[in-house]
Amino acid sequence: MKTQTRAVFHCLSILILTVQVSQPVCVDVTPETEAVLGSTMKLSCIACMKREEINAETEVHWHYITKDRSKNITIFRYRGTPEAVGEIWKDRLTWNGSKDLQDVSISIKNVTLNDTGTYECLVFRKFFYDSYTPSFVENRTINLVVLEKAGDDKTAFYSEIMMYVLLVFLTFWLLVEMIYCYRKISKSDEQAQDNTTDYLVIPSENKENPGPPVTE
Ligand SMILES: *[C@@H]1O[C@H](CO)[C@@H](O)[C@H](O)[C@H]1NC(C)=O
Ligand SMILES: *[C@@H]1O[C@H](CO)[C@@H](O)[C@H](O)[C@H]1NC(C)=O
Ligand SMILES: *[C@@H]1O[C@H](CO)[C@@H](O)[C@H](O)[C@H]1NC(C)=O
Ligand SMILES: *[C@@H]1O[C@H](CO)[C@@H](O)[C@H](O)[C@H]1NC(C)=O
Ligand SMILES: *[C@@H]1O[C@H](CO)[C@@H](O)[C@H](O)[C@H]1NC(C)=O
Numbered sequence: 001m002k003t004q005t006r007a008v009f010h011c012l013s014i015l016i017l018t019v020q021v022s023q024p025v026c027v028d029v030t031p032e033t034e035a036v037l038g039s040t041m042k043l044s045c046i047a048c049m050k051r052e053e054i055n056a057e058t059e060v061h062w063h064y065i066t067k068d069r070s071k072n073i074t075i076f077r078y079r080g081t082p083e084a085v086g087e088i089w090k091d092r093l094t095w096n097g098s099k100d101l102q103d104v105s106i107s108i109k110n111v112t113l114n115d116t117g118t119y120e121c122l123v124f125r126k127f128f129y130d131s132y133t134p135s136f137v138e139n140r141t142i143n144l145v146v147l148e149k150a151g152d153d154k155t156a157f158y159s160e161i162m163m164y165v166l167l168v169f170l171t172f173w174l175l176v177e178m179i180y181c182y183r184k185i186s187k188s189d190e191q192a193q194d195n196t197t198d199y200l201v202i203p204s205e206n207k208e209n210p211g212p213p214v215t216e
Contacts, residue, residue, distance in 0.1 A: 026102045031142045035111045036150045042096055044105045045121035047138045057126045058101040064089070065118040075119075076106050088114075116146045 026048035035041035049056065062076035064086065075086040075093060082095030089108070097104040104123055108115060119142045126135040 031140070033143055033145060035108070035115065035144060035146050037111060037113060037146055037148050039111055041108045041111050041115075041144070042105055043108065043119050043121070043142055043144070044103075045097075045123070045140045045142075046103050046105070047123040047125070047140075048102050049100075049125075055128050056101075057128070058104075059124040060097070060101070060104045061122040061124075062106055063120040063122070065120060067117050069118075078104060082106075111146055113146050113148070116144055118143050 026046065028046045028048060029044055031044035032042065043062070045060075045062075058078070060076075060078035061074060064073045064075045065071065066073075073086050075084065075089045076095075077083050077085055078095065078097070078101070082097070084090045084093040092109040094107045094109070096107040104121060121140045121142075123138040124135065125138070126133055
């Protein structure tokens with residue numbers, strides 16, 4: 001009887017865990033800021049919502065601010081439907097967000113050097129609760145840099161260096177540890193020898209580091 005109850009509890013907890021895991025999770029990501037000329041660039045903008053806030057009305061504005069910050073152009077809007085605006089951008093921008101509007105990213109096709117600049121994503125949210133409808137604005141900015149050709153992947157490069165540093169460090173540490181152990185073992189060996197050959201004087205092999213005095 002007891003084991004049965006326990007089994008039921010066990011299965012129940014697994015079930016609960018599974019249900020929780022299978023729910024969509026909103027994870028904020030750090031947007032990429034480097035694009036390669038001619039490629040397609042995803043401008044990531046993620047505005048997570050808590051579960052109880054899902055009943056919300058969302059509007060998204062994307063602005064482009066030129067490098068010298070002299071111009072601030074609206075390039076994309078999401079108001080019920082996605083819509084590219086700004087002339088230069090119109091044909092190159094596509095909606096790349098999610099249905100629940102937690103991910104409100106867009107993509108630029110055929111990136112040009114002129115696309116360098118700041119992209120601002122503004123998310124307007126209105127929540128519908130029983131008695132009140134609070135609204136919030138969230139903004140993210142991406143400072144996009146367009147490279148003429150694909151450079152070395154910096155993160156891969158750094159992680160490779162880190163790996164080598166770690167490897168060297170570990171090897172060194174292992175060496176130190178081995179020397180330490182060797183010394184300890186030989187020392188205890190020496191001591192053991194001292195105990196057995198109490199009256200025999202053994203010339204010390206290691207002159208710089210003589211062990212405990214052999215005889216009194
Ligand atoms: C760009 O303009 C919009 C309104 O058109 C404004 O909400 C936003 O704050 C501006 N961004 C900057 C960086 O000036
Ligand atoms: C949205 O972005 C993903 C990469 O994160 C890409 O695989 C997908 O094709 C994009 N969808 C559209 C419609 O651009
Ligand atoms: C964009 O890229 C496509 C191929 O991916 C190319 O055919 C087209 O000419 C490009 N458009 C511009 C404006 O560079
Ligand atoms: C970039 O901008 C300059 C002037 O602002 C323009 O003359 C040039 O044609 C643009 N290049 C592209 C690829 O759009
Ligand atoms: C939103 O943008 C304004 C300027 O337009 C800035 O002062 C503020 O710090 C930004 N907030 C966040 C959360 O980035």
